Amino acid sequence: MTKRIWLAPSAFFPAKGGVEELTLQLARDYQRRGHDVTVVVHQHPADLPEQDDVEGVRVARIAFELPGRRLGPLAVFPVAFARQLAALRRLGPPPDVVHVQCAANQVAAISAFTTMHRVPLVITTQGEVTMDAARVYQRSAQMRAVLRAGSRRAAALTACSRRAGDDAATVAARFTGCEVVANGVDPQQWTVARLPDAPVYAAWGRHVPQKGLDLLITAFATVREAVPDAVLRIGGDGSEHARLRELAGPGVEFVGALDRAGVQELLAGCRVAVVPSRLEPFGIVALEAMAAGRSVVWSTNGGLGDATGGLGWGVDPTDTEALAHAMIEANRRPVAPEVVRAHAESMSWSRIAERYLAIYDRVQRG
Numbered sequence: 001m002t003k004r005i006w007l008a009p010s011a012f013f014p015a016k017g018g019v020e021e022l023t024l025q026l027a028r029d030y031q032r033r034g035h036d037v038t039v040v041v042h043q044h045p046a047d048l049p050e051q052d053d054v055e056g057v058r059v060a061r062i063a064f065e066l067p068g069r070r071l072g073p074l075a076v077f078p079v080a081f082a083r084q085l086a087a088l089r090r091l092g093p094p095p096d097v098v099h100v101q102c103a104a105n106q107v108a109a110i111s112a113f114t115t116m117h118r119v120p121l122v123i124t125t126q127g128e129v130t131m132d133a134a135r136v137y138q139r140s141a142q143m144r145a146v147l148r149a150g151s152r153r154a155a156a157l158t159a160c161s162r163r164a165g166d167d168a169a170t171v172a173a174r175f176t177g178c179e180v181v182a183n184g185v186d187p188q189q190w191t192v193a194r195l196p197d198a199p200v201y202a203a204w205g206r207h208v209p210q211k212g213l214d215l216l217i218t219a220f221a222t223v224r225e226a227v228p229d230a231v232l233r234i235g236g237d238g239s240e241h242a243r244l245r246e247l248a249g250p251g252v253e254f255v256g257a258l259d260r261a262g263v264q265e266l267l268a269g270c271r272v273a274v275v276p277s278r279l280e281p282f283g284i285v286a287l288e289a290m291a292a293g294r295s296v297v298w299s300t301n302g303g304l305g306d307a308t309g310g311l312g313w314g315v316d317p318t319d320t321e322a323l324a325h326a327m328i329e330a331n332r333r334p335v336a337p338e339v340v341r342a343h344a345e346s347m348s349w350s351r352i353a354e355r356y357l358a359i360y361d362r363v364q365r366g
Contacts, residue, residue, distance in 0.1 A: 003360060004036045004095040010104035010128065012041040013054045017206075018284045019102045019126055022183050027057040029353040038091060040098075042105050050087075062087040064105040066142055084109040085116075094119050097360045100150070102126035104136070104143075107150040120155040120363035122356075125168040125175060127160065127281020131210070131302060137171060148172045155363035160282040161303025179359075182306050184352040185287035187345045189260060192293030192337050193268035199230040199331045202270035202294075204258055205285055207238030212276035212299065214240070215317045217247045219276070222324035224251050227331065235266055267292040272330040275299060276317035283307040291344035293337030297326045309343050311335055 009023040027037045043050065043061035052059040062084055067073035073080075088109065094117040098110055101124050114121040129137045129147070137143050151157055151172035158181045159165030168175035201220070205211045213234060220232045231251050234244070235258040245254065258266060267273065273289035273296045280302035287307055289296050296312040298304040305314060312335055313326035 002034050002036065003030075003097060003357075004038075004093070005030055005360070006038050006040050006091075006095045006098040008040045008098055008100045008106050008110050010042070010102035010106065010126075011044070012039055012059060014048075018183065018282065021284060022126075023101055024055060024057065025184065025186065025349040026353055026356065028055065029349055030357075031056070033353075033357075038095070040088070040091070040106070040110075060087075060091055062106075062109070064109055066105050066108065066146070068140070068142065081109065081112075085113055088113045096120075096364060097122065099356065099360075100124065102128050103147050103150060104128065108146050111146075111150045111153045115153055120360070120366070121150075121153055122156045122158065122359060122363060123150055123154045124158045124160065124181065125164050125178075127164040127167065127279075127303065129164075129171050130167040131164070131279040131281045144171050151175060155366060156359050158359065161306040163303045163306075164281045180306065181352065181355050181359075182347060183282045183284050183287070184347045184349040185284060185291050185344050186349050187291045187341070190264060190288060190291035190344070191268070192341055195293070195334065195337055196269065196271055198271065199227045200270045201230065201232045201272050201274055201327060201331075202235070202266050202289075203232070203274045203276065204235030204263060204266060205275075207236055207240040207244055209240060210278050210280075212278045212317045213244055214247055215278070215320055215323065216274055216276040217244060217249070217252060219317070219320040219323035219327065220252060221249050222321060223327050224249070226324075226328050230331070233266060233270065235263065263288065264292065267294050270294060271334060272297060272327065274327060275304060276323060277302060277304070278318065280304050287344050287347055290340040293341045295330050295334040295340060297323070297330050307347075309346075311340055311343055 009019050030037045039059045042064040067077040097120045099122045151174040157178040160183050165178045233253045235255045237257045273294045275286050275298045277299045283304040286296045299317045300314045313330050315322050315326040317323045
């Protein structure tokens, strides 16, 4: 049966990240199955168009601002909130289900709208409670209160990893023991190249403290002592880029910002991929590496165990000696490319979409 589905992520393109990729992939999969999909997202920055199209997916941007603690915004918030609800009503007939991915500013208005129109609400935590780099939930009692209220309203609660669900439960108790629906990957977008003999390591992502690239560079110096011809190639950019360059020693190469084709090229030329995050809710990058047939050294701090299925080498990256040892071992005896590729295929977006659609059916019946 065709559904009208609103996907309500915390952010969407042109911003880039795991939540944005997840939302786009789900939207496109749902459309291929014949469903009517709209992405409803916070209008940030404010000069982005209210109505948009991203790769064939309809996007509606609404200023889901919360007032914070300032007296001025608090005083006018009832008017602003009424405008948010009016903007949601202008999108057309109420949908059959609304799915929040990564609870943020959108939750208050979405919860109120779904209550008023008796629309089932699904909320999925993506690790925002403890793993957001801005630490919004630690700083804002308002955000914590909104999440608790939204969780009480929701017909179903899920998490991208067991760790993300447990962390959300520390703020909103209804997340305790919630269903885990992992994020995914499109294996067809990734090609398995021949595994090179050269000891080349690859990492990519935002250059911010949370991603632990400084820990990786420190560990790599130890790797070079054992494997003198080792090379570490780092893709991406961000606020920590200059500092990372200062830390980098011999064998470290920075390859700049990468699109999907660039990541494929990076992976084709490496023997081992490394995801050294200080905290990672899930880690789609690990699945991308596995889809390209590469072993992964991954952080045990977060949800990467769910992403990798335990394949490869899990290690606390803050112990840089242990991280270096795992990297050396991964180079010596990498997991067979066909094994990690098979795991990635088991985590395809199509299978993830089917799990969510089953949840939608369940909450509609309920």
